Amino acid sequence: MLEQHEIALSVKNLNVYYGGFHALDNISLEIPARQITAIIGPSGCGKSTFLRCFNRMNDLVPTARVEGTALFYGQNIYDPKINPVEVRRHIGMVFQKPNPFPKSIYENVAYGARINGYKGDMDELVERSLRAAALWDEVKDNLKKSALALSGGQQQRLCIARAIAVEPQVILMDEPASALDPIATLKIEELMQELKKFYTIVIVTHNMQQAARVSDYTAMMMLSKEGSRAGTVIEFGPTSQIFTKPKDKRTEDYVTGRFG
Amino acid sequence: MQESKLVTDVVFLRARADHDRREGIIRAVLLLFSIVSVFTTLGIIAVLLQETILFFQEVSIVEFFTDTVWTPLFASKKFGVLPLVNGTLLVAAGAMLIALPLGLLAAIYLSEYASDRARKILKPMLEILAGVPTVVYGYFALTFITPLLQKIWSETQAFNALSASIVMGFMILPLVASLSEDAMSAVPQSLRQAAYALGATRLEVTLRTVLPAALSGISAAFILAVSRAIGETMIVAIAAGQQPKLTLNPLQSIETMTAYIVQVSLGDTPQQSIAYKTIFAVGMLLFTMTLTMNLISNWLTRRYREVYE
Ligand SMILES: Nc1ncnc2c1ncn2[C@@H]1O[C@H](COP(=O)(O)OP(=O)(O)O)[C@@H](O)[C@H]1O
Ligand SMILES: [Mg+2]
Numbered sequence: 001m002l003e004q005h006e007i008a009l010s011v012k013n014l015n016v017y018y019g020g021f022h023a024l025d026n027i028s029l030e031i032p033a034r035q036i037t038a039i040i041g042p043s044g045c046g047k048s049t050f051l052r053c054f055n056r057m058n059d060l061v062p063t064a065r066v067e068g069t070a071l072f073y074g075q076n077i078y079d080p081k082i083n084p085v086e087v088r089r090h091i092g093m094v095f096q097k098p099n100p101f102p103k104s105i106y107e108n109v110a111y112g113a114r115i116n117g118y119k120g121d122m123d124e125l126v127e128r129s130l131r132a133a134a135l136w137d138e139v140k141d142n143l144k145k146s147a148l149a150l151s152g153g154q155q156q157r158l159c160i161a162r163a164i165a166v167e168p169q170v171i172l173m174d175e176p177a178s179a180l181d182p183i184a185t186l187k188i189e190e191l192m193q194e195l196k197k198f199y200t201i202v203i204v205t206h207n208m209q210q211a212a213r214v215s216d217y218t219a220m221m222m223l224s225k226e227g228s229r230a231g232t233v234i235e236f237g238p239t240s241q242i243f244t245k246p247k248d249k250r251t252e253d254y255v256t257g258r259f260g
Numbered sequence: 261m262q263e264s265k266l267v268t269d270v271v272f273l274r275a276r277a278d279h280d281r282r283e284g285i286i287r288a289v290l291l292l293f294s295i296v297s298v299f300t301t302l303g304i305i306a307v308l309l310q311e312t313i314l315f316f317q318e319v320s321i322v323e324f325f326t327d328t329v330w331t332p333l334f335a336s337k338k339f340g341v342l343p344l345v346n347g348t349l350l351v352a353a354g355a356m357l358i359a360l361p362l363g364l365l366a367a368i369y370l371s372e373y374a375s376d377r378a379r380k381i382l383k384p385m386l387e388i389l390a391g392v393p394t395v396v397y398g399y400f401a402l403t404f405i406t407p408l409l410q411k412i413w414s415e416t417q418a419f420n421a422l423s424a425s426i427v428m429g430f431m432i433l434p435l436v437a438s439l440s441e442d443a444m445s446a447v448p449q450s451l452r453q454a455a456y457a458l459g460a461t462r463l464e465v466t467l468r469t470v471l472p473a474a475l476s477g478i479s480a481a482f483i484l485a486v487s488r489a490i491g492e493t494m495i496v497a498i499a500a501g502q503q504p505k506l507t508l509n510p511l512q513s514i515e516t517m518t519a520y521i522v523q524v525s526l527g528d529t530p531q532q533s534i535a536y537k538t539i540f541a542v543g544m545l546l547f548t549m550t551l552t553m554n555l556i557s558n559w560l561t562r563r564y565r566e567v568y569e
Binding site for chain 1: 448455464
């Protein structure tokens with residue numbers, strides 16, 4: 001199904017537990033490089049949990065336990081020898097609510113580069129990252145201004161610029177537009193089309209039109225069985241196929257709005 | 261049917277009126293208490309101010325702030341407050357050298373490193389430490405710390421600034437730790453997540469994200485701590501001595517503003533004498549210093565609340 005693309009991320013028999021609660025049930029999936037993969041599904045089915053497996057953000061939840069393998073270009077992200085900090089430098093993340101630091105626009109973008117000991121020209125990196133996030137023209141005269149003074153949509157693009165500045169290969173986005181108005185949302189979606197030339201993008205969205213508009217591949221998540229609260233991927237494939245001729249009846253019900 | 265409904269309505273109305281009246285009384289009582297406490301404070305300030313003005317009609321304000329000798333209780337009276345201010349600041353500075361770094365480290369540990377369990381055990385312990393009566397600290401300084409210091413530096417005097425500084429530092433440490441921890445915990449989790457997602461280590465998240473974001477709250481805690489150190493009375497009255505002296509040597513006996521006020525209040529100085537009136541001038545100066553710091557601290561605290569709410 002994905003032969004034509006290089007695989008950036010792949011998970012196999014992935015299970016996640018929060019304490020005794022089984023949150024993700026045996027997911028196996030391959031995510032193609034430099035494509036946009038959408039994760040859709042009803043709320044609470046584990047989309048964010050799944051996304052956080054890729055950059056080991058679940059490590060920060062003391063009760064969370066991840067089993068199975070997750071490979072990044074063939075290398076196991078959960079290998080005990082791998083430093084999670086290193087993983088996050090290659091796999092960036094943009095969150096549901098814009099969360100810029102209470103610092104200047106410039107310092108926000110430079111943050112990741114500074115902690116990673118970036119040796120190059122910082123001004124150039126900041127400009128390049130802001131341009132890549134389609135924010136440069138709006139802020140180029142106010143780089144010293146507080147990031148908190150920007151609008152929500154600008155803040156979210158700043159967060160994307162901040163992620164890009166670390167020069168990752170993958171950008172994970174957890175409902176990046178859910179707190180934004182339609183125009184700001186459209187800007188983010190256009191931006192994603194630009195970014196996918198260089199980055200592998202995985203986006204969680206509860207908005208099916210958005211998934212249909214922006215993504216190349218779609219993973220449909222649901223609670224795995226009646227009565228269980230563990231989520232799993234019930235169907236994965238090219239977005240056009242998921243939306244026009246889904247194989248699973250539950251996917252069809254969901255994408256046509258009869259469910260969830 | 262109709263009848264009975266009307267009756268219940270009336271009952272409800274009466275209950276409501278009763279309720280309102282009770283609320284009204286509670287409100288009035290509480291208001292009365294607030295007014296009493298506000299007026300008590302204002303009254304104290306008024307007395308302090310009046311006595312201070314009377315004092316400065318007899319003693320030059322220039323002498324008060326520039327003379328370097330403080331001997332109001334002796335035959336040859338000098339009214340230079342600087343030795344008392346010096347004593348106060350010397351002890352406070354020493355206490356801050358202990359309380360600020362250790363308090364901040366404790367706060368960093370509690371807020372960023374401790375497990376929920378450890379935090380739940382340690383924070384109440386800190387607060388208990390803050391509840392130990394200061395007289396206990398004072399005697400601890402005099403009977404335990406000073407002999408220890410004398411073993412290290414034989415020239416240490418029986419009453420000295422250092423022993424008071426050390427125990428005061430540990431007395432104030434919980435305040436610094438607790439308030440700084442509050443400020444750091446108030447930094448939204450989303451900022452920590454943002455930093456981690458950019459590949460920051462826990463130390464980098466703490467130093468580059470949490471501390472800067474909590475800076476005004478931490479500064480507020482620091483200033484409040486200084487204010488507490490300056491106003492602290494019991495420890496210095498017991499352990500630091502009664503010799504107003506312009507010195508930076510912490511092993512010597514000194515006298516702080518608070519200890520001086522205690523000395524005169526408890527002594528046999530006649531109430532109408534100018535010597536007695538000095539305590540109002542010193543008290544006013546002390547009050548102005550701590551009030552200023554509390555106001556700055558308050559302002560800083562409000563500022564960091566504004567950023568995140
Ligand atoms: N930190 C956590 N601790 C315990 N349970 C959690 C935690 N985060 C999420 N969960 C639970 O895991 C399930 C999946 O949550 P989440 O991944 O946020 O779903 P989604 O993003 O699809 O709405 C939910 O039942 C949620 O309550
Ligand atoms: Mg979610």
